[in-house]
Amino acid sequence: MATTPTRRRSVTKTHERIAQLGWNRDYHQPVPIYDTRYVFPEKAKDPMKQVMREYLPMQLEKDERVYGGFDAALRAGMPTKADERWLQVMKPLVLILVYAEGAAGRCMSVVMDVVPNEELLNGYHVQFVDEVRHIGMQMNLARWYTKHTPDPAGWHRGQEYLPENLFTRAGINLFSHAFVGDPIAAGFTMMTVIETAFTNVAFVALPDVATRNGDFIQATTYSSVQSDEARHISNGYATMLTVLQKEENIPLIQHDLQQAWWITHAFVDPFVGTIMEYFSTDRSDTENYVTKWDRWIRDDWYRSYVEQLGTMGVDIPPDMFVRARERLVAGLHHKTAPLAFSTWPLQFWKFDPLTEKDFDWFEAQYPGWYDEYGATWEAYAALADPDEGAILLAGFMEGAPPFCWTCMLACVIDEDMCHRTCCDKEGVERTRFYCSPECRWLDETNPGRYTGDRNFFDKHHGKSLSEVILELGLLRADGKTLIGQPHLKKDRMWTIDHIRACDFQIHSPNIVQARELGLPDGNWHSDEDPFGTVQGDGNGFQPVTLYGGGAGQNGDGRVRVEDMARAAVGDTPWVKL
Amino acid sequence: MAGEVRAGERRQRRGDEPERSFQWVVPKGRKASIYEDLTLDTQSSVHRFQKSGYYVSFADGRGTWDDASTGLDVVTWSAFRDPNELWERPYFQQGAQCEREIEGAVKSARSEGLLGDVDPAWVDFLRRDGQIQAFVEHGIWSIATRRSRAALADTLTHGIVLYAAVKQRQAQAFVIEGMDLDEDLGGGFSIEAAKARWLGEPAWQDTRRVVERLGTITDWGELILVCGLVIEPLLGGLVRRELLLRGGLRAADPITPAIVRNAQREGDWWHDFALAFARFCAEDPEHGEANRALIDGWLAAWTPETLRAVDALEPVFAGAPGVDFDRAREAVVTGQQALLAAAGLGEPVAAS
Numbered sequence: 001m002a003t004t005p006t007r008r009r010s011v012t013k014t015h016e017r018i019a020q021l022g023w024n025r026d027y028h029q030p031v032p033i034y035d036t037r038y039v040f041p042e043k044a045k046d047p048m049k050q051v052m053r054e055y056l057p058m059q060l061e062k063d064e065r066v067y068g069g070f071d072a073a074l075r076a077g078m079p080t081k082a083d084e085r086w087l088q089v090m091k092p093l094v095l096i097l098v099y100a101e102g103a104a105g106r107c108m109s110v111v112m113d114v115v116p117n118e119e120l121l122n123g124y125h126v127q128f129v130d131e132v133r134h135i136g137m138q139m140n141l142a143r144w145y146t147k148h149t150p151d152p153a154g155w156h157r158g159q160e161y162l163p164e165n166l167f168t169r170a171g172i173n174l175f176s177h178a179f180v181g182d183p184i185a186a187g188f189t190m191m192t193v194i195e196t197a198f199t200n201v202a203f204v205a206l207p208d209v210a211t212r213n214g215d216f217i218q219a220t221t222y223s224s225v226q227s228d229e230a231r232h233i234s235n236g237y238a239t240m241l242t243v244l245q246k247e248e249n250i251p252l253i254q255h256d257l258q259q260a261w262w263i264t265h266a267f268v269d270p271f272v273g274t275i276m277e278y279f280s281t282d283r284s285d286t287e288n289y290v291t292k293w294d295r296w297i298r299d300d301w302y303r304s305y306v307e308q309l310g311t312m313g314v315d316i317p318p319d320m321f322v323r324a325r326e327r328l329v330a331g332l333h334h335k336t337a338p339l340a341f342s343t344w345p346l347q348f349w350k351f352d353p354l355t356e357k358d359f360d361w362f363e364a365q366y367p368g369w370y371d372e373y374g375a376t377w378e379a380y381a382a383l384a385d386p387d388e389g390a391i392l393l394a395g396f397m398e399g400a401p402p403f404c405w406t407c408m409l410a411c412v413i414d415e416d417m418c419h420r421t422c423c424d425k426e427g428v429e430r431t432r433f434y435c436s437p438e439c440r441w442l443d444e445t446n447p448g449r450y451t452g453d454r455n456f457f458d459k460h461h462g463k464s465l466s467e468v469i470l471e472l473g474l475l476r477a478d479g480k481t482l483i484g485q486p487h488l489k490k491d492r493m494w495t496i497d498h499i500r501a502c503d504f505q506i507h508s509p510n511i512v513q514a515r516e517l518g519l520p521d522g523n524w525h526s527d528e529d530p531f532g533t534v535q536g537d538g539n540g541f542q543p544v545t546l547y548g549g550g551a552g553q554n555g556d557g558r559v560r561v562e563d564m565a566r567a568a569v570g571d572t573p574w575v576k577l
Numbered sequence: 578m579a580g581e582v583r584a585g586e587r588r589q590r591r592g593d594e595p596e597r598s599f600q601w602v603v604p605k606g607r608k609a610s611i612y613e614d615l616t617l618d619t620q621s622s623v624h625r626f627q628k629s630g631y632y633v634s635f636a637d638g639r640g641t642w643d644d645a646s647t648g649l650d651v652v653t654w655s656a657f658r659d660p661n662e663l664w665e666r667p668y669f670q671q672g673a674q675c676e677r678e679i680e681g682a683v684k685s686a687r688s689e690g691l692l693g694d695v696d697p698a699w700v701d702f703l704r705r706d707g708q709i710q711a712f713v714e715h716g717i718w719s720i721a722t723r724r725s726r727a728a729l730a731d732t733l734t735h736g737i738v739l740y741a742a743v744k745q746r747q748a749q750a751f752v753i754e755g756m757d758l759d760e761d762l763g764g765g766f767s768i769e770a771a772k773a774r775w776l777g778e779p780a781w782q783d784t785r786r787v788v789e790r791l792g793t794i795t796d797w798g799e800l801i802l803v804c805g806l807v808i809e810p811l812l813g814g815l816v817r818r819e820l821l822l823r824g825g826l827r828a829a830d831p832i833t834p835a836i837v838r839n840a841q842r843e844g845d846w847w848h849d850f851a852l853a854f855a856r857f858c859a860e861d862p863e864h865g866e867a868n869r870a871l872i873d874g875w876l877a878a879w880t881p882e883t884l885r886a887v888d889a890l891e892p893v894f895a896g897a898p899g900v901d902f903d904r905a906r907e908a909v910v911t912g913q914q915a916l917l918a919a920a921g922l923g924e925p926v927a928a929s
């Protein structure tokens with residue numbers, strides 16, 4: 001056996017050599033399939049210096065620890081010891097995060113298609129390989145929960161449910177922003193906002209809650225994921241520094257970063273805030289979601305990152321960040337949670353009524369919480385038994401807020417809700433509601449982006465609840481018991497017959513609200529379209545493009561930097577609607 | 578959707594607990610493998626569960642995924658399986674093992690004084706051309722990773738990404754070998770010199786032209802098939818196996834064969850992947866005939882230029898001891914013909 005130690009190579013020198021592998025093409029120039037408005041400087045800097053000889057053993061070691069953890073968790077009896085309330089909500093959470101990982105990987109591919117700077121490409125590619133790792137680990141986590149936790153119903157068809165579920169479809173909407181559209185804007189959404197700002201919440205704070213609830217395998221998996229995120233954050237920063245070198249990119253950065261911020265906030269804050277606080281049985285945490293948000297997002301990201309971009313010429317007004325926090329303080333996730341719980345028959349996981357212990361924690365964390373929300377939660381608990389013969393959803397739907405066209409979640413902040421009217425392809429006006437002026441701005445300035453049969457309740461308007469449950473396949477293997485339940489008990493489970501007995505018909509809040517306000521039709525579902533879509537402005541009909549197809553200010557189909565600055569304030573007179 | 582049989586129906590007939598397994602997975606065999614469970618349908622599409630259409634689209638009307646991203650068509654893209662079922666864990670296990678083997682070869686070469694036994698003419702060859710294959714692998718990497726996003730099934734995207742990853746690992750292994758030899762054999766292995774030769778040496782220019790042309794491919798299906806059925810068996814086989822592996826073994830080179838053996842082992846995976854993909858498209862019950870015509874067109878469009886690149890490398894072989902260009906050329910052409918026959922495809926177009 002050789003005993004001479006291998007001399008350690010300098011990572012910097014190795015990387016310098018590897019960086020020489022790129023060359024300027026002479027015979028054929030690369031052909032991109034995506035288009036960007038950004039321009040690129042000659043030079044960029046790779047902050048990662050990742051070499052496969054170091055990278056592969058490092059990742060293997062991390063993998064071994066995670067997969068070893070699964071065996072350890074089984075031997076330790078974790079499936080039956082972990083809190084059931086928490087385990088239930090892992091069903092939507094893990095699967096939507098798997099979609100997010102796939103989106104992050106594909107984001108790298110679209111970014112690489114347009115970024116010409118060879119120095120950055122290796123880092124992007126290593127991130128894609130990381131994301132393949134994350135998909136495997138997290139699907140393995142899903143598989144482990146399916147095989148070992150007490151009530152796996154819902155896991156077994158999770159990927160089928162995901163795109164059509166009332167809430168997780170909004171996650172697909174958000175994370176698709178990371179690999180659809182201008183690749184650099186997509187890159188900002190994923191690397192600069194989702195990964196730099198929000199992974200600390202999703203992959204650090206949430207695993208902390210998991211551990212408090214006895215689920216240490218979730219924490220093991222996501223901590224390993226998070227250990228890769230620092231490199232992904234570096235990729236985002238390197239991308240930012242690269243495009244910042246060209247002054248003409250600055251209005252685009254200002255515009256795209258604000259939009260990326262808002263769409264991420266609009267989904268992640270109510271979704272993760274609800275999971276973190278309403279699905280934890282353990283109440284030992286002295287920090288609430290807003291406190292964590294202040295630490296990870298306001299201080300560590302906005303103040304330390306976004307504000308510092310000001311020294312490099314990026315002038316982003318604080319309004320949207322301030323507004324997001326104000327919405328959280330106004331109860332964004334507290335107003336979303338009761339709505340989510342009331343829709344339990346339509347979900348693929350179970351819900352647990354809040355208890356006095358929960359009430360005490362919420363009241364201590366958010367003084368005045370009980371006065372505002374307590375009665376709702378008591379009503380929820382009172383109607384959890386099928387013998388009551390009534391479902392909370394029936395009451396909720398009467399005054400339910402419309403769902404936002406852009407972020408696809410409910411417009412729960414009354415003073416923020418707004419709307420606009422758009423024409424369908426027959427030229428008939430219809431109403432789109434938005435949870436906020438910012439979401440309306442996103443739709444107005446990105447014609448063609450928000451597509452499909454977007455309003456869940458429009459799609460099911462006029463159907464009985466039991467009919468929708470059957471259509472979505474939300475029954476357990478016995479063919480009669482619902483997967484979603486309003487409590488965790490093994491008995492007193494709701495069946496499809498209980499739902500039929502309630503005789504409840506779905507009414508889309510968007511349709512109802514538009515009618516009540518005297519606005520044009522709020523319905524955007526059509527049975528005639530293969531995907532149920534009413535084609536209209538910016539939604540499959542006259543697809544107005546900001547580049548490659550639209551009229552453009554100069555009539556050539558391309559939008560210049562100054563055009564984008566005007567688009568950012570909604571002033572796009574050259575766009576042909 | 579057409580062509581799909583829900584896995585759950587089969588499993589329930591066998592009496593398994595249906596809620597204890599992923600019912601959306603349609604297993605290729607009797608039972609779903611862990612690869613299938615962890616890879617399939619992690620990204621929904623309008624063909625897989627997204628009944629309300631795409632929620633986010635490109636401004637030009639393309640959806641989140643675009644069926645027109647390839648000229649190929651099949652009944653069910655999600656039915657494709659990597660025959661070797663590579664997913665993240667075995668990928669990292671195998672990749673790390675490759676690097677350990679190479680490091681071990683370097684370590685023992687040094688401790689046992691093996692580098693002194695290497696044929697001096699081979700060392701001269703390595704100084705000239707030993708690192709140039711790194712540019713070929715890197716060039717393939719740069720297009721593969723860009724086209725991975727558009728592929729219409731998770732099993733395809735994962736395969737293309739991992740193919741890019743093995744290409745980048747191979748490229749870097751050749752460069753690191755140059756660093757090591759620079760240190761042990763007294764210099765002359767600079768990457769700058771290798772790059773200058775890649776950019777200027779006439780014998781390499783047809784190869785460079787083909788690699789640069791790969792960057793113009795916009796169809797991810799074409800990329801898989803051109804790399805798998807043309808570039809790798811002809812150019813990759815010629816340079817890696819026939820030149821660097823056989824030449825290195827004859828010259829008592831203790832390091833280069835370790836690098837190439839590992840690359841070839843990864844190449845075997847890609848060979849199987851591309852072959853399976855070719856069959857999958859060519860044998861599709863509805864679109865097989867049209868796919869075969871399209872693939873034949875791609876083979877006709879790429880094979881002659883690739884063979885010209887092969888032929889242009891004869892002077893490189895002439896500069897390396899212990900290798901025979903004619904025998905090497907015959908071996909790779911025969912190998913490609915066997916591969917195409919296995920895929921049920923026509924004869925490649927001979928170089929003029």
